[in-house]
Amino acid sequence: MAYIRIDPQAIGAALEEAAARFTIPFGPEEIGRVVEAGDGIAHVDGMPGVMAEEMVLFPRDVYGLAMNLERDRVGVVVLGDYSQIKQGDPVKRTGRVLEVPVGEALLGRTVTPLGLPIDGGGPINAAAYRQVEMDAPGIVDREPVNEPLQTGVKSVDAMTAIGRGQRELIxxxxQTGKTTLAVDAILNQTPGDVRCVYVAIGQKMSTVAAVVDVLRRRGVLKNCIIVVASAGDSAPLQYIAPFAGCAMAEHFRDAGGAALTVSD
Incomplete structure (x- = not known):
């Protein structure tokens, strides 16, 4: 007949070890309430310590950006579906200024301007985050533009060459081929040498899907990040889209690499 031996000392030691690891996070938290909402703007009270351009969280995982800091309320632009926000809804501070995930984990993915995946490929485990609004390097700190960025279009590369570190307006x-020229420039980049960020602003999702399909069939999607703020998204989300895409590209620049950003 088997016997079960109970060791009170071993049980007590295990309980003490578990109690030492057990912690309950606590602290003050500012939770405001929506006073009124409409047309992508929400007025919130009860958050006296909120920072300018701090991200706040509405119910149903809708983010907002604190913009207008008044004496008794805060004006928040809604970065999502503002039709779901109602008067009296709770609003939580995040303590984070507007930032996006950056790094290798985003390559090959299609995301919103907030870095949320919309391609059905699962969550993105980004190793770092970067603020969208950051000071640009000073003139003295910038390297001279002395290396060309080959677009693959001979007429452009020969007559109006584009250098790395330069901006160009198309x-x-x-229907004159602006997107085609930009996509050709992305296709011409060597994977691993120049990372590419394609930002679609106010476009139809069918148009974005066609671009993604071209990049996938040509085998360069794994070298690209697709940032989408479609025509159906809110105006604030479309507004921050180019800044978010630029922040994702600047991460590769600061890591010693090169990046091409296309805002379309």
């Missing part, structure tokens, strides 16, 4: 009427 201007033209509708």
């Amino acid at each position: 201007i033209g009427d509708r």
Whole structure:
């Protein structure tokens, strides 16, 4: 017949060890209430310590950006579906200024301007985050533009060469090939040498899906980050999209690499 031996000292030691590891996080937390909401703007009271451009969280995982800091309320632009926000909803501070995930984990993924995946590929385990609004390097700290960025279009590379560290405007009427030229420049980049960030602003999702399909079929999607603020997204989300894409590209620049950002 088997016997069970109970060791009170071993049980007591295990309980003491578990109690030493057990902690309950606590501290003051500012939770405001929505006073009124509409047209992508919400007025919130009860958050006297909120920072300018701090991210706040509404119910149903809708983020907002604190912009107008008044004496008794805060004006928040809603970075999502503002139709779900109602008067009296609780609003939580995050303690984080507007930031996006950055790094290798985003390559090959399609995300929102907040870095949330929308391609069905699962969550993104980013190793770092970067603030969207950051000071640009000073003139003295910048390296001279002395290396070309090959677009693959001979007429552009020969007559109006683009250098790494330079900005270029592609201007033209509708259906004249602006997106095609930008996508060709992405296709011409060597994977691992120049990381590419394609930012789609106010476009139809079908148009974005066609671009993603081209990049996937040509085998360069794994070298790209697709940031989408479609025509159906809110105006504030479309507003921050180019800044978010630039922040993702600047991470590779600061790591010693090169990046190409296309805002379309």
